[in-house]
Amino acid sequence: MDVIEQYIISKGLKPGDPLPTEARLCEDLGVSRSSVREAFRQLQALDIVAVHQGRGTFVSDMSLRPLVKSLVIRASLGTDNFTSLKEVVEIREVLDVGLARKIVESMEGTRHEELHSITDVMIAKAERGESFPDEDIAFHRGLMQSVGNALVEQLMSAMWIIHMAVLPDLPAGDQTSMIATARAHRDMLLASEAGDVEGYEAAVDAHYAPLLRTLGNLPSQQN
Amino acid sequence: MDVIEQYIISKGLKPGDPLPTEARLCEDLGVSRSSVREAFRQLQALDIVAVHQGRGTFVSDMSLRPLVKSLVIRASLGTDNFTSLKEVVEIREVLDVGLARKIVESMEGTRHEELHSITDVMIAKAERGESFPDEDIAFHRGLMQSVGNALVEQLMSAMWIIHMAVLPDLPAGDQTSMIATARAHRDMLLASEAGDVEGYEAAVDAHYAPLLRTLGNLPSQQN
DNA sequence: AAGAATTTGTCCGTATGTATC
DNA sequence: AGATACATACGGACAAATTCT
Numbered sequence: 001m002d003v004i005e006q007y008i009i010s011k012g013l014k015p016g017d018p019l020p021t022e023a024r025l026c027e028d029l030g031v032s033r034s035s036v037r038e039a040f041r042q043l044q045a046l047d048i049v050a051v052h053q054g055r056g057t058f059v060s061d062m063s064l065r066p067l068v069k070s071l072v073i074r075a076s077l078g079t080d081n082f083t084s085l086k087e088v089v090e091i092r093e094v095l096d097v098g099l100a101r102k103i104v105e106s107m108e109g110t111r112h113e114e115l116h117s118i119t120d121v122m123i124a125k126a127e128r129g130e131s132f133p134d135e136d137i138a139f140h141r142g143l144m145q146s147v148g149n150a151l152v153e154q155l156m157s158a159m160w161i162i163h164m165a166v167l168p169d170l171p172a173g174d175q176t177s178m179i180a181t182a183r184a185h186r187d188m189l190l191a192s193e194a195g196d197v198e199g200y201e202a203a204v205d206a207h208y209a210p211l212l213r214t215l216g217n218l219p220s221q222q223n
Numbered sequence: 224m225d226v227i228e229q230y231i232i233s234k235g236l237k238p239g240d241p242l243p244t245e246a247r248l249c250e251d252l253g254v255s256r257s258s259v260r261e262a263f264r265q266l267q268a269l270d271i272v273a274v275h276q277g278r279g280t281f282v283s284d285m286s287l288r289p290l291v292k293s294l295v296i297r298a299s300l301g302t303d304n305f306t307s308l309k310e311v312v313e314i315r316e317v318l319d320v321g322l323a324r325k326i327v328e329s330m331e332g333t334r335h336e337e338l339h340s341i342t343d344v345m346i347a348k349a350e351r352g353e354s355f356p357d358e359d360i361a362f363h364r365g366l367m368q369s370v371g372n373a374l375v376e377q378l379m380s381a382m383w384i385i386h387m388a389v390l391p392d393l394p395a396g397d398q399t400s401m402i403a404t405a406r407a408h409r410d411m412l413l414a415s416e417a418g419d420v421e422g423y424e425a426a427v428d429a430h431y432a433p434l435l436r437t438l439g440n441l442p443s444q445q446n
Numbered sequence: 447a448a449g450a451a452t453t454t455g456t457c458c459g460t461a462t463g464t465a466t467c
Numbered sequence: 468a469g470a471t472a473c474a475t476a477c478g479g480a481c482a483a484a485t486t487c488t
Contacts, residue, residue, distance in 0.1 A: 067289070
């Protein structure tokens with residue numbers, strides 16, 4: 001495994017570049033095919049390489065999918081499922097709050113039509129009693145994009161995916177909370193465009209409040 | 224792999240619990256040793272299971288070590304190494320800023336002697352021109368502990384380990400920056416104990432300023 | 447369009463190193 | 468010290484998928 005890693009780094013390979021075949025590596029490294037395959041499997045699990053039957057093995061894009069898988073399982077195993085989920089939601093909130101200044105700084109004075117239409121759809125759906133997971137993730141992704149940090153973006157998306165994987169159904173609970181959540185999104189957008197950091201932080205609070213209240217009160221459940 | 228995951232989840236196994244032996248799984252699932260081993264290798268890479276020769280395979284603690292490995296390689300491959308590293312440092316900063324209110328809230332009115340002695344050592348070392356990586360990680364870990372979110376703690380530690388793995392040497396650069404960084408740590412602590420959120424945020428800024436300046440100005444380098 | 451070549455997926459059998467009792 | 472249980476490693480064979488001729 002380490003040898004292959006060093007190979008990728010030393011050759012400066014980029015995602016998509018092909019790696020030597022299993023047979024080739026057996027010769028070069030003087031090990032059996034099983035060993036090469038087990039090494040590739042580990043790198044595959046980390047999304048460092050991608051293996052395709054009949055084609056070969058390639059450098060992958062090293063996404064945060066492994067993190068998601070690991071944390072989803074972890075959340076499914078905690079004494080009560082909601083402590084783990086609460087930690088994930090808190091990270092989401094910490095990222096939103098921690099990026100407040102950067103986001104407001106880069107959004108101030110602009111107007112993002114696509115984000116506005118997303119929040120409009122959110123509020124409309126909430127008033128009809130529908131949930132809006134797709135709009136939710138799209139909104140947060142859009143906000144994060146403005147800071148120009150790919151890792152932050154992926155981390156936020158990862159936490160959101162974990163969130164939905166552990167608790168697929170309700171994003172908030174009753175319709176009152178859903179409408180409040182939808183409006184909080186709009187308030188976040190408006191505050192950022194207005195350059196109002198405090199307003200943005202308050203909206204983030206309002207955004208997570210109903211969810212955290214639900215998680216705090218909910219009893220434990222077995223899976 | 225999925226079958227084993229489901230096995231862990233359905234049986235509600237906790238870290239340390241033993242899994243069936245490879246031979247056993249071969250029979251139960253009707254597959255060969257190689258397949259079982261390759262599945263275990265993937266789960267091992269994700270730190271979901273731990274394999275011990277001569278003893279067996281056990282549920283592991285699902286740490287964020289896989290994330291570290293993945294991001295270290297990613298950072299070693301970016302067009303210039305410092306864009307990746309800068310993203311990691313920015314996440315550290317976002318976590319510190321995003322946790323400001325929670326930290327100050329839980330620290331206000333208390334006095335953490337061990338954290339004070341850490342910052343004292345930091346400042347002393349900085350004035351002697353020595354770096355202080357151990358004290359640095361210990362300090363941030365100690366602060367994070369007060370919020371009672373294990374995931375946040377691990378995420379912060381992971382980012383710090385990546386940081387040091389990619390840039391093992393200088394934490395800041397010249398001695399002036401090092402002293403400023405050391406003092407910023409003390410200011411973070413004092414502000415949190417005084418319940419001063421704005422002061423805490425300012426100290427966080429001062430803490431990361433020299434580092435981000437260095438990263439922003441440094442030219443790219445090959446590994 | 448058919449067949450050959452390449453490459454990964456799976457399986458089997460055997461021998462070896464390691465930990466536990 | 469010996470026996471047992473278990474993972475590690477190797478080599479060979481065939482199947483399945485993809486690509487090339």
